[in-house]
Amino acid sequence: MSKVSFIKGIVTVPIVFVLLAGSSVTKAASDEPMPATDATISANKAFYEQLNFKDKEDFKNAHKGFIAPLNMNPIKNSKGDVVWDSNRYSFIKEDQPASLTVNPSLWRQAQLQNITGLFKVVDGVYQVRGQDLSVLTIVEGKTGLIVLDTLSTIETAKAAMELYFEHRPKNPVSAIVISHSHADHFGGMKGIAQYAENPAKVPIIVPAGFNDEALSENILLGNIMSRRAGYMFGNLLPASERGFVTSGIGPGLSNGTFSYFPPTMEVKDDIQTVEIDGITFKFLLTPDSEAPSEMHYYINDYKTLVVAENTGHTLHNIYTLRGAKTRDTLKWVKALDETVDLFGNEDIDAMVTAHTWPIWGRDDVLEQLESQRDLYKYIHDQTIRLANLGLTPDEIAEELKLPEKLDKVWANRGYYGTLKHNVKAVYNFYLGYFNGNPSDLDPLPQEESGAKYVQYMGGEKKVIKQAKLDYKRGEYRWVAQVLKHVVMANPKNTEAKNLLAKAYEQLGYTAESSVWRNFYLTGADELRNGVADSKGSGGMMNLDTLLNMPMDDFLKFLSIKLNGMKAENKNMTFNLTFTDSKTNYTIDLNNSVLNFKKGKMASNPDAALTLDRITFYQIALGREDLSKMEAAGKVAISGDKKQFEDFLTLLDQFQPKVNIVTP
Structure with a gap:
């Protein structure tokens, strides 16, 4: 077993990459979101029949160990700009039924994520939830605090630590452990390290390959990925029952300052035991699962299992809609299976994930791990089966359904990833974008094809007239599909854009996935108001990132x-x-x-x-x-x-x- 010691002369390199957030566009009353239609109300009402809303176990767990609420004062950066405001989510009440404009299952997830504050997981392990998209977990070591993941920004990380110190001894940070190479888990490093006796010497333990992977995902395609992330996380939407409700895995994205310190130690062995500030960590590397560089670990002294982002209270993304390389589903499945094999016989009092509330008790922990292992393997295996039967990605996405034992589990619902777009991701991972039909080998670009479609359908007025009838019938998917051609052919056709926006809106209101909701509602907003100016640097690829x-x-x-x-x-x-x-x-x-x-x-x-x-x-x-x-x-x-x-x-x-x- 190795031990982590303080390393002299560590170089700290701050890197700032601010995501799009906030809108400078002032909307006219006519540009405001529309109410839910009868078809939307009916579709959302059906969810109450499909799922067991009487099951309150998640609410019980989300409240468990509560110590103190978040400080509700807005968090500001050094310039005085608000980067996080928990009051934004005050319209989400735990005892309030879902609005007609929010899918009831997604509303339930938002309610759970709005149970925020400082919590005790077990004696010696504490957690701040709701201060950022991700969760900050603090392990009390022999001399100081071992912080597990740092939130995404300096300002929110600092606020989380200050909340902890209001209720626990103010011991220094003795180490930082980062579970994986996504920025919402390491961007707050500087906000945590400032509480170390010497910030430049605090040990930072990461999985193998972390330093190469931490920023590489955003370098070449940072501009377009950041733009699409604005859609995915609803960054430009107002938080409301007709706007942004949740990110699915957490409340929302902080608009604060991201930072980066090079790690001092990589966990390089597949299984490696390390003593950190007197506490024994047993690490399991899980590369190329939810992230290229990722690891799970068991904290023996506190009987706590940490599983990064490979499991949680949602079906995750095999492919993320902001854009990134498609993930290897079988490696993800392997990571969960190996976790069960390696840690399944340990005394597990609690399991901590990267974004949502913990799970307590060995039996419930193993049930969660095995259920999500089988969830991803089912999606993988059945997609490949149907592909071999000749179905295209769109056909498989429409055909494939989960067995009830997997489908009815709240943690397997698609609040972030969805069954449909994950199916297409698996297909693409093995067979690429082409569906095999020669007509799709060399299609016209969307502007040219849009003009041809409109011409063949008798002109813009006829298309819009028919689309209005289909809209009244609640056929929003088709309305969105056909009106896209009109808008691409003639983006000045305001009537087409407004009707398309209305269709997007109703699709967003019925979406169980926060990501789909945010995409639809952001698309509707931009059709009505144009592309908003963003606050911040305009993306992850800003100057400070590039300079380092x-x-x-x-x-x-x-x-x-x-x-x-x-x-x-x-x-x-x-x-x-x-x-x-x-x-x-x-x-x-x-x-x-x-x-x-x-x-x-x-x-x-x-x-x-x-x-x-x-x-x-x-x-x-x-x-x-x-x-x-x-x-x-x-x-x-x-x-x-x-x-x-x-x-x-x-x-x-x-x-x-x-x-x-x-x-």
Whole structure:
């Protein structure tokens, strides 16, 4: 068994990537959301017959161990901007029936997630819930506090720690353990580390591969992923019964400051026991499950099992709609099965997950793990079976149903992931996007095909007239499908956009998935009001993130910013010498492709630059002018300076306000 000790000289590197949040658009009264239609009311009412709403076990568990409520004062950043306000969710009452505009099952989930505050899990293990999208868990060590995951931002992490200190001894943070490589679990590092005796020396324990995976998911596609995340998490929606209700796995996203410290220790063995501040942790690596770098662990001293985000009180995403690589379902299943095998015979008093309330008692813990293991395996196996029978992804999604024993379990309901889009994810993982039909090999782009569809259907007025009839019949899926063609063909057709928005709205009101609800309602809002300006930096790929990238990752980022058509017939080679890292690179533009080599200098470059990494990043991003930096002595240039300036003009500047529901 290894022990974790404090490590001197740890480098702390803050990285800030603020998600879209808040809207600057003022809406007219006519732009407000519509009420639920009779068809929507009927569809939502049916859920009361399908599920056992008399089962209150989850509410009992969500309240268990309650110590104190959250501080309801809005949390602000250093500029005075509100980054978290728990009052936003005050309309969600535990004893209040679901609004007609919210799926009753999703409303129940929102009620459970609105049971917030400081809780005791077991003696020595405490939890703050509802202060962010994720959960912060504190283990009391021999000399200090071991914090399990840090929430997503500095400000919310600090607020969670302050709440704990109001009711427990104010011991220093002795270690941080991060369960997996998603930013909502490590972005608050700096907010936690400030409570250590020496923040620069606090041990940070992570699963193998964490440092490479922590930011890589957001580097190349950060702009579009951030835009789609705005849809997924409903960041631009008002919180209300006709707007944002929940994120499915937690209340919502903090709009605070994300931070990052390099870890001091990676758990590298598949099974590894480590003593942290006198407390024994037994780790199980679960790579490529819900996250590329992830781990579970059993805290022997407190008989507590921690399972990261591989299980929880929802069906999760095999594919996330914000966009990311599809997850390997069988590795996810394996992670849960190995957890049962490794820890199933331990004395388990409680199981902690990354987002929702704990589960107590060994029998209930194992039942949860086995149920979700079988849930994901059923989705995997039956999707592949139906694919082999020749069904397409859309057909499988419509056909496949869960067996009642899995379907009726509250924790297996699709509040975040859904059965339908997970089915398509499994299909895509093995067979890709193509369904095999030659008609779908080379379809026209949506604007061109939209115009053709409208022409074939007799023109915009006829399509809208028929769509209105289908809307009255409650056929919202079809109305959304057909009116998309009109809007893509003619985005100035306000009547079509408004009717499409109404269809999206009703689909959102009936969605059991928070993600689907947020996508539909955000789409409706943008059809009516256009794309809103966002507060914050406009995405995860802001300057502070980029400035702390390894050079190889930054050059990969520059490569995808290169506009290939602009670069046609351009041939350029540059040598780069970085004075701070004492490294050399050659970047070479040829065939409209940017390649780079580390440690290799071209014998006859067009230009050679000597500078530090930060200055290069600033210049390459257009934040600083090359000539000004040269005059200030920040850059030494030999060769053809204009060639490098011309190279910079070939790089696209990504804008966060890309259209989604309109061309």
